[in-house]
Amino acid sequence: MTWKWESQREQYGRALVELGKERSDIVVLDADLSSSTRTADFASAFPERFFNCGIAEQNMIDTAAGLAASGKTVFASTFAVFGTGRCYDQIRQSVAYPKLNIKIVASHAGITVGGDGASHQIIEDIALMRVLPNMAVIVPVDSNETYKVIKTVAKTETPVYVRIGRADVPTVTDKDTPFEMNKAKVMRDGMDVTLIGCGIMVSKCLEAAEELAKHGIDARVINLHTIKPLDEKTIVKAARETGGVVTAEEHSVMMGMGSAVAMCLVENFHVPMKRVGIPDVFGESGACNELMEKYGLTMENIVEAAHDVLKRKK
């Protein structure tokens, strides 16, 4: 399959500027990475509502809390590694616990950060954010969806973590389909096995489905953009109808999206399952595609997992 590759960050910047025009309660914070996260676009359009906090992520999150407690809708951005782990206590105490209107939109998540290496490749942010009560977790699948997610979460009044990447990603949705928060999106129907992906891995699931089709296997593909709250209904329905599930995420297999799905299925409808994701190790420097291969994030990995699940199906 050939994809058009587009930037999620660009759409984040565009959506923010539109929001700034539409609403005066929108304020944006960054931590010396505005040129990378693209909050710089908002900063130049609305300098009086943009605050660069410097390289001080903890400071940024508590400042966001004060602004939100005073009626503002706050978008706070930096790289995902610094916007979650670096300021975890601030998020826990001052964002999630008081349930404040803060959207943490973090870029450069996952291993596709590439050359910067393990220090910058956060593979545990979904895990960190999804264990926090009151925190929603969304992984937009592509550039179109990023734009819609930003416009949608701006209408909510509670904490949301939005995870986007550094690299351009395959465009798998169109501009017009509305984005439904909390509702997993079935991208392809199928009755033999279900492939559930998030982020860049949805495109790999679609490729895997094509490959499986060549062998007469009819795979359902689901874009699980909202990892919390989890759309259990769609997941259980897919498990019941297809009898086997593979998850695929650019994240550690420890406590990420796949684990969320596994927990849901163990309690609701037990089927053979396999999680494709980064094993319990740190990443390293390298080119995106090399890293995806080395750390088990390819279409082939998904196909193999699907075969394994099919074998275990009764």
Added chain:
Amino acid sequence: MEIYDGEFIAELEAVAKRVRSHSITMIYRAGSGHPGGSLSGVDVMVALYFHIMKHDPNRPDWPERDRFVLSKGHAAPSLYAVLSEAKYFPEKELETLRKLGSRLQGHPCMRKTPGVEMSTGSLGHGLAAGNGMALAAKLDRKLYRIYVLCGDGEMDVGETWEAAMLASHYKLDNITMYLDRNKLQLDGPTEKIMSLEPLADKWKAFGWHVIEINGHSMKEIIQATNEARGVKGRPTVIICHTIKGKGVSYMEGSLHFHGKAPTDEEYKQAMKELGTADQ
């Protein structure tokens, strides 16, 4: 320490020039990295590894060695170039920067690269880690010293000031911090993004001995470090006034080259100015 005769300083400067050339070549070959911040701290690192520190490339884990922590980890290329010039590993290996399987990660990894004392890259950790080493030296009654290089952007980080307090509270006179005062961070000039001045007064208020120098002068770096060794009962910060991108005309003072590799044309120009390191 030796007298600062012209020849000896010229030797250090020649190493620094090669290190600059290596750094730019590595970033160019990798296609990504941070040239600006790599170039501004080169002279401090060269003075440390080629004159000030006692260390042994054949025994990177020699217990008595002085320790260097690169807190501004994005300057990794210049640290690797210095370590290779100091014979910690072959020059050829510099080509592998940021490549899959390389010992030379985009940001320093102490488990992969011989000579790297602390894994860094997330800013603002290095001074506190250096303090830990300094405390260990005191506990073990060892005479080795700790040298930390921080960026001025790292002065935004709260932990820097937590560490500043700890070092003076525990009277860590065996740690010296070099502050790479190139006046630029990622998004712009420090005074525009998060103003730091009066910076020297801040460090004084935290109980540190403060020295200000031209951070590109080998002589001043060595003199200031000698002064720091003589200070008892408190840590020393050497504020090094530097130029981001120092040594490559179009990178000097440039925000663009904070985190961008040079193009083919730009690379050629840089090599014209620095000379290729392997000549």
